[in-house]
Amino acid sequence: MVRDPRIDIFRGFLILLVVLGHVKNIPIALHHAIYSFHMPAFFILAGYLFNYHKAGGVYDSIVKKFNRLIIPAWVFGLICGLPFLALTLWKFNADAVNNFLTRLYGTLTGYPSWDTTFNCTPLWFLYALFVIEAIAIFCKKLSERVFIATLMGLGIFGVLISYQTDVITPFNVLIGLSCLVYFVFGFFIKKISTSVPKELLFVAPLMYCGIYYFFVIQTKGDVISLADNSFGPANNFVWNMLLSLSGTGVAFVISSLLSKNELLSKGFSWLGVNTIPIIAFDYYVNDIFVKAFAITGISVLHDWWFIFPLKLAILIGIVWCVTRISWLNNIQSGKVPVLNKKRMSEQV
Numbered sequence: 001m002v003r004d005p006r007i008d009i010f011r012g013f014l015i016l017l018v019v020l021g022h023v024k025n026i027p028i029a030l031h032h033a034i035y036s037f038h039m040p041a042f043f044i045l046a047g048y049l050f051n052y053h054k055a056g057g058v059y060d061s062i063v064k065k066f067n068r069l070i071i072p073a074w075v076f077g078l079i080c081g082l083p084f085l086a087l088t089l090w091k092f093n094a095d096a097v098n099n100f101l102t103r104l105y106g107t108l109t110g111y112p113s114w115d116t117t118f119n120c121t122p123l124w125f126l127y128a129l130f131v132i133e134a135i136a137i138f139c140k141k142l143s144e145r146v147f148i149a150t151l152m153g154l155g156i157f158g159v160l161i162s163y164q165t166d167v168i169t170p171f172n173v174l175i176g177l178s179c180l181v182y183f184v185f186g187f188f189i190k191k192i193s194t195s196v197p198k199e200l201l202f203v204a205p206l207m208y209c210g211i212y213y214f215f216v217i218q219t220k221g222d223v224i225s226l227a228d229n230s231f232g233p234a235n236n237f238v239w240n241m242l243l244s245l246s247g248t249g250v251a252f253v254i255s256s257l258l259s260k261n262e263l264l265s266k267g268f269s270w271l272g273v274n275t276i277p278i279i280a281f282d283y284y285v286n287d288i289f290v291k292a293f294a295i296t297g298i299s300v301l302h303d304w305w306f307i308f309p310l311k312l313a314i315l316i317g318i319v320w321c322v323t324r325i326s327w328l329n330n331i332q333s334g335k336v337p338v339l340n341k342k343r344m345s346e347q348v
Helices: 005-021 028-035 038-049 058-080 082-091 094-108 121-141 144-162 170-178 180-192 198-218 234-258 262-273 275-296 303-324 326-332
Strands: none
Touching (some): 005 038, 038 121, 038 234, 121 275, 170 180, 303 326
């Protein structure tokens, strides 16, 4: 089966929005425009790519996802922890040790908070995605209709819980549960994609702009923040779902247009293939600029315009270095098996 280049371009475009969305002092309208769909689109893409009919046992499939998502999250998270380890050894007192252990636990469980990880908070996404993929793999034995209904039911249940509590669970189980809603949307979109005219997709930008104007600008609705497992106030939920879906359509339209240019296609595809190091070191690079501006006292008008391309250039440099270190590149690609992947029949 030929890999659709637009998928990597789509992922690359979304990771570009992640980098931009984390830049300090971006305009609030731009922040809301990004957050209204960029993380939901990642989960929608996961559902779109999920192969319900793919053969393979539950154990082997989950191990593959574990090696693809959790092992890279652990390795890059621990790399981010090296400065914290050095600082802890330098101070070496009870407070320093407790802070290090708190951040270690938060990093290894994907805690989505900047003060409880090794400054690698965006990796929370990999843990939540693993939970989603594991649930979907467990449910593959159900008939397709029951599969869709079960996952959507679990997703709605997760969303309802998210309105009742802000508790953070290890591996972001609750966030993953809630985001099953997006995963099912993606799975359903894949099912109907062949029967829907391609031209209809270009309605998405108009739909998104209209909803964004009336919901976000006019009524000042709160857009989602999936890291906080927040979908905005309950009466905003449907609006946010429509924003997420239409925004994802916009991203796909842009990806389709980018795929027509060879240079842009290669660049965005490269970003899409190497997303994990970018999200791992994104906060570190943010801090470089925050501290540099604080130390020098330099003030640049609309500094986000200045910071974003520099930040992106540094992250691209980091990714380039990662891809040149074979064992690290294999880890980010999920090519380093950690758990025993023997099938049960082979063990017998």
